[in-house]
Amino acid sequence: MDFSLTDEQQAIRDTVRAFMTKEVMPLEQQALRRERRGLSALERDELRALQLKAKEFGFWGLSTPQHFGGMDLPAVTQSLIWTETGRSHVPFRFGGEADNILYHGTESQQAEFLLPTIAGERLSCFAITEPAAGSDAANIRMTARRDGDDWILRGEKVFITGGNEADFAIVVAVTDPELGARGGSTAFLVDRAMGWRSEYIDTMGEGGPAALVFDDVRVPGRNVLGEVGQGFTLAMQWIGKGRYAIPSQAIGIAERALGMAVDYANTRETFGRTIGSNQAVQWMIADSEVELEAARALVLRAAWVVDEGGDPRHTSAQAKLFGAAMVNRVVDRVMQIHGGIGYTRELPIERWYRQVRLFRIFEGTDEMLRLIISRDLLRGHTKIGGHLG
Ligand SMILES: Cc1cc2nc3c(=O)[nH]c(=O)nc-3n(C[C@H](O)[C@H](O)[C@H](O)COP(=O)(O)OP(=O)(O)OC[C@H]3O[C@@H](n4cnc5c(N)ncnc54)[C@H](O)[C@@H]3O)c2cc1C
Structure with missing residues (x-):
């Protein structure tokens, strides 16, 4: 069993790390200052300018097929990249990406929605969740x-x-109540100009999500994405990607935060010695590193299953469940190790603390992921240790 990265994976990871260090991390203090004033950490045009710089470094469309101008990287390599971008709390992501399900569009849908999204000229959102x-x-x-x-x-x-920013929404709606969601729901591509309204929902995190209202919005039949009745299947495919992207990012956050805790534990003194010389602090550091590495193993395995063409649902659920819980525990301990300064907005710890709480809620709550994992075992779809062959 070989746990080392290939030369190519290492080179990509190092280049992304160099880009983040040179171009993104210098914006961190500004991002924290802006957030204290209630402003966005990164405006849309600033994100775009960074994405274009990254394009010069050769990073554009990590998951986008090469014939659409992307890199079409394996899932493991993408996971390593998301970990690197996760190390900065500036909400940067590489450009040239589009929602994975837009590739199901017809040629004319691809021209109208997919290509401008990849080019960064149009913004999309994906909408299935409703109040009930x-x-x-x-x-x-x-x-x-x-x-x-x-x-x-x-x-x-x-x-x-x-x-609230999207130019068009990918919306899942019921087209045949008799058939239920599987078979009775359909995905539509709906331009904002067709008449839907949106309003921010204030949350504890960056860039609030929105509520969308569709009040008899007329959508031409040519805007059905995929087949009529295929909406739920497409929705599950859209959500599936986040289940290893989110914990990959969680690893980056935990690595950076834990590094800060180690430095602080080695320099902050109380009672005439560093706080890191106390077992209580040592244990928080040790537990955090063990959990971080366990999450990394689960996440890379989940990504590897994708690359092998296997069914990634079980392994991705494991990675997301454990990775999201891990980063919440690690950031909590890192704040504890920093004491009062960790609770201020001078450091990014409180920002991470709010940000990572979401990881346990969206794209499958902890409870739903446990349900998937246990159901697979109880119904015999997955064998314990079965991935080892
Ligand atoms: C910031 C943010 C961004 C989001 N982005 C999107 C987006 O882009 N597109 C989109 O469509 N949705 C999005 N969501 C919605 C998100 O996917 C849902 O919030 C999530 O699926 C949980 O649904 P809910 O909030 O209705 O909670 P509920 O489903 O009402 O659940 C409430 C609680 O009950 C638990 N629970 C529910 N059923 C069970 C059960 N059977 N057994 C045990 N426990 C159970 C849940 O785990 C949770 O803890 C976003 C949410 C947030 C907060």
């Missing part, structure tokens, strides 16, 4: 009623990331 249907996504109520060649969408979506 989150974990129970199969229970959505938004309706899409046929009217000639068009569909009329009526209902509300909530907690939609980027929903």
